[in-house]
Amino acid sequence: MERKKYSHQQQAEADKSSRLNRRQFLKIGSAGAVIGAMEMVNAPAKLAADAANEAIQKDVVENHDRFPVKISSDYKPFPQKNTVFSQAVGGTHKTLGPLARTFERYECDDSKPGFTRIDWALHHSTWSIEHSATPGSKFGTPNVGWYGWKQKTKKERESFLDLDYVYDEKYQFKSKKEAADSIKRAARLFGAELVGITHRNKKWDYSEHYNPMTHEEISWDKFPFEPKSVIVLAVEMDYESIATAPSYTLEGAIGEGYSTMAVVAYQLSIFLKCLGYKAVAAGNDLGLSVPYAIQAGLGEGGRNGLLITYKYGPRVRLCKIYTELDFVEYDKPITFGAWSFCERCQRCADACPANAISKDLKPSMAPTHDNPEKWFNNPGVDKWYLDAKKCFEYWCKANNSCGTCIASCPYNKPDFWHHRMIDKFNAILPGPVHSFMREMDIVFGYGNTFDEKAVKKFWASNGRKYLGF
Ligand code: SF4
Ligand code: SF4
Structure with missing residues (x-):
């Protein structure tokens, strides 16, 4: 299906509203620092995941x-x-x-x-x-x-x-x-x-x-x-x-x-x-x-x-x-x-x-x-x-x-x-990074639809455990 083409003005407005500001840049820095630190000390995966999630969430979620x-x-x-x-x-x-x-x-x-x-x-x-x-x-x-x-x-x-x-x-x-x-x-x-x-x-x-x-x-x-x-x-x-x-x-x-x-x-x-x-x-x-x-x-x-x-x-x-x-x-x-x-x-x-x-x-x-x-x-x-x-x-x-x-x-x-x-x-x-990330999501195989392989995966018994031992 064709994606809609935007007018020059629409695109320019979107790009303008999308420019990174200093605050946003600092946000990335702090989230990244926590993740990096966790990697360096080789923290257990769950701990690292929780810390990363928390750091990212604190920086990204805004209350109104x-x-x-x-x-x-x-x-x-x-x-x-x-x-x-x-x-x-x-x-x-x-x-x-x-x-x-x-x-x-x-x-x-x-x-x-x-x-x-x-x-x-x-x-x-x-x-x-x-x-x-x-x-x-x-x-x-x-x-x-x-x-x-x-x-x-x-x-x-x-x-x-x-x-x-x-x-x-x-x-x-x-x-x-x-x-x-x-x-x-x-x-x-x-x-x-x-x-x-x-x-x-x-x-x-x-x-x-x-x-x-x-x-x-x-x-x-x-x-x-x-x-x-x-x-x-x-x-x-x-x-x-x-x-x-x-x-x-x-x-x-x-x-x-x-x-x-x-x-x-x-x-x-x-x-x-x-x-x-x-x-x-x-x-x-x-x-x-x-x-x-x-x-x-x-x-x-x-x-x-x-x-x-x-x-x-x-x-x-x-x-x-x-x-x-x-x-x-x-x-x-x-x-x-x-x-x-x-x-x-x-x-x-x-x-x-x-x-x-x-x-x-x-x-x-x-x-x-x-x-x-x-x-x-x-x-x-x-x-x-x-x-x-x-x-x-x-x-x-x-x-x-x-x-x-x-x-x-x-x-x-x-x-x-x-x-x-x-x-x-x-x-x-x-802004434009979103378009890039959208394409990367597709490249990594996420978000497929009408996918018979997904049905087979749903029903596959491979690796699943149903008994308690
Ligand atoms: S983020 Fe989700 S809801 Fe928003 S345009 Fe993409 S697919 Fe649609
Ligand atoms: S449920 Fe299906 S048909 Fe309805 S809006 Fe979502 S994708 Fe389109």
Whole structure:
């Protein structure tokens, strides 16, 4: 696929904003010095990795007091009914409706790696918890199963085995920090990799909820309490499974991510309820997970429309807890250069089989794609707007969730310290260096998609140990 050519002025502006300044240069020096020192004393690999990661992270990650992306003053929240999933699964859109009914059809080919019966079994088994515990939540259906809104009192418990009720006395945390630390530690135990806590922001909430299964539009007045805080959780998706994108094997990581979301978010909502605070667990429902995650300090928004986290890139799934608890320490948004790297990288846009990802050099305040239907984009935020309709159409054609824009992203690599170092130097050395690093990533064989070898690698038993000896 052709990469977009930029105008002379666009290129000059990008180069100007990319010049190294003295501060950035010193950053490289300090990170490099720590790494060099560790090498010289031949420190054990794990220690060296941790020290290098810490040094790089300290230099590269910046905290912000305000949301780090421009929002227009007339930005308005978005009704959930306007999402592609709502229109397609709800059947209200004349082409997406019939197409949605063909998604997840039984279609296997045992001669095609990634689409065999075994791959199909992996796909279905990983989704099983999500489908049973929170049916329809992957389409954003609100108020279902473990993502239910009911706030039972102790008296309303169904039996002593029913643990989903709000304890009648509120636990008083000694400090906001104690509250945040307790929530984050519990979330890690339940299976979250990243946890951020922020204030509720109506900008990111759907202006009105929508149940695509029943076509019901639901107002926030029906919500059982006034949420004050939103806890955002990220669960990691399996690297080797994502590397098989697009395939049923890839769907294993996506389904596993969704099922883990349900477990982690539900358990954390019960933790808060046990402490006497009303709480509702959510997946894709209630509000937009990516801006909430940015606000909660979990990462930056990428060209591919996904959250780019420092540690896993876009290889995470996001879920949320809305709670009335507000005596809690909030996290600040962070940046680490991902947005600037996206300007030159564009690997996701080049790899996208649906041509749904913008190839504009710079983000914009409104969609620039050529799809005349733009009802599914909500303008007013400075970002790269995805043509979500094209993306969904491809999912239905390919019969899986694609994930090519995750697999191709240089930030998605496993957390080996030397990868982190290169990625972080990318953040410090902006501009033309990004283009070079993008090409090097390709040369080293990262980010391949439509790769049958990746499917074989996923299933290979070589070197793996399953028994405890
Ligand atoms: S999931 Fe696939 S089709 Fe959709 S934007 Fe990503 S790469 Fe493109
Ligand atoms: S692939 Fe490149 S352009 Fe796309 S989100 Fe990742 S870093 Fe950004």
